[in-house]
Amino acid sequence: MMTESSIVQSFPSQNTTLKKKNKLMDPPDDFEALSKAVSGFGVDEDTLILILGKWHSEQLRSFRKRTQFFLEDERLFERLDGNQIAFWTKEFLRFKNAVVQWTMHPWERDARLAHEAITKGPESYGLLIEIACTRSSEELLGARKAYQSLFNQSIEDVVSRIQCTERKLLVALVSSYRYEGVQVNDSTARSEARTLGTAIRTSNKKNLIENDKIVRMLTIRSKLHLKAVVKVYKELYGRDIYKDLESEMRLKETIQCLCNPETYFSKVLIDALKDDADEDTKEGLTRVIVTRNNVDMKVIGEEFNKQYGVPLSRKIEEVALGNYKDFLVSLIDRINENLSEIPIVGSSTEGGASG
Numbered sequence: 001m002m003t004e005s006s007i008v009q010s011f012p013s014q015n016t017t018l019k020k021k022n023k024l025m026d027p028p029d030d031f032e033a034l035s036k037a038v039s040g041f042g043v044d045e046d047t048l049i050l051i052l053g054k055w056h057s058e059q060l061r062s063f064r065k066r067t068q069f070f071l072e073d074e075r076l077f078e079r080l081d082g083n084q085i086a087f088w089t090k091e092f093l094r095f096k097n098a099v100v101q102w103t104m105h106p107w108e109r110d111a112r113l114a115h116e117a118i119t120k121g122p123e124s125y126g127l128l129i130e131i132a133c134t135r136s137s138e139e140l141l142g143a144r145k146a147y148q149s150l151f152n153q154s155i156e157d158v159v160s161r162i163q164c165t166e167r168k169l170l171v172a173l174v175s176s177y178r179y180e181g182v183q184v185n186d187s188t189a190r191s192e193a194r195t196l197g198t199a200i201r202t203s204n205k206k207n208l209i210e211n212d213k214i215v216r217m218l219t220i221r222s223k224l225h226l227k228a229v230v231k232v233y234k235e236l237y238g239r240d241i242y243k244d245l246e247s248e249m250r251l252k253e254t255i256q257c258l259c260n261p262e263t264y265f266s267k268v269l270i271d272a273l274k275d276d277a278d279e280d281t282k283e284g285l286t287r288v289i290v291t292r293n294n295v296d297m298k299v300i301g302e303e304f305n306k307q308y309g310v311p312l313s314r315k316i317e318e319v320a321l322g323n324y325k326d327f328l329v330s331l332i333d334r335i336n337e338n339l340s341e342i343p344i345v346g347s348s349t350e351g352g353a354s355g
Helices: 004-009 012-025 028-037 045-052 057-066 082-103 106-120 122-134 137-151 155-160 167-175 186-201 205-210 212-220 223-237 249-259 261-272 279-291 297-308 312-319 322-336
Strands: 070-072 078-080
Touching: 028 045, 028 057, 045 322, 078 082, 082 279, 082 322, 106 122, 106 137, 106 155, 106 279, 122 137, 122 167, 122 249, 122 261, 137 155, 155 167, 167 205, 167 212, 167 249, 186 212, 186 223, 205 212, 205 249, 212 223, 212 249, 223 249, 249 261, 261 279, 261 297, 279 322, 297 312, 297 322, 312 322
Parallel strands: none
Antiparallel strands: 070 078
8 A cells, every 4th residue: 555655755756856846935934035135225146146047927916925125006017115115216326326336526515515405405514514614725725626526517506595693604614714723812711711611602503503703713713723712612611512513413513523523423323324314314325435534534434433432334335235335345445554655646636535
């Protein structure tokens, strides 16, 4: 009498074929890996190629049924969710955008970033402050020249026409050309620290960002001078000026970019790496690593580690995926190389924030 086992054994080729078909139609590990590969910061291209390159129509159909990426309407028409398409498009483009920004001339890059910030509106005006306050006078002048070449108008004129309470400050910042020497007038720094203190503590505090004396101070004084003002302010009032400006975010960002850029950029980076970061916030990761790489990325990385207890490159490896992750980590790693031995091609404007 033949048992069930002997029957199966008598048809080995059919049994093997059945096992292979089941394996093809239900690969849970592949489903999980593929979902993870397209659900993060960037995409894991190697995993996509490895899995999708070997899948047949049965596996693709099963994947569509088992994931939240696809929907069925009342006619049972199966389609990819529109929000998911937009999300994937952004993530696939992230690596490309990082490479494009890295290879651009720094003046063009800053001009395009500024134009994008102006186009997006008030929520993005902090990027104008970042560019105007963390670049050298020559770099900012170069960005202004590039803006005229790219968009056939001056950035000063464009900013002067925006409607917001920060307009006076923004126009003055993008128009500035600061003294970059080492001279600091101690008595002037003390006087201006008192001016700040008085303005912050008066009843018209809500108009701080439109205060002519403060705007003039922040847009014409050297960064060394303003660092002295911040130091004297703490001596006079026993408080960090940033704590007194919590309700004046744009002023706080301005002073921080001018006096403590490594702290400002560390905050931009950690915010970009949070799970709930929106798209504009996420873009800060690429922007900071690309624009600061030849300037103060090492200092920023040290501050990031100090503030958040984890090396920046490790945090990126935990959050980002694929070529995007590898590219950013490679840019961070290169700061440990002895770049002084690498010949510089072209003008000196290719250094610094030049990328």
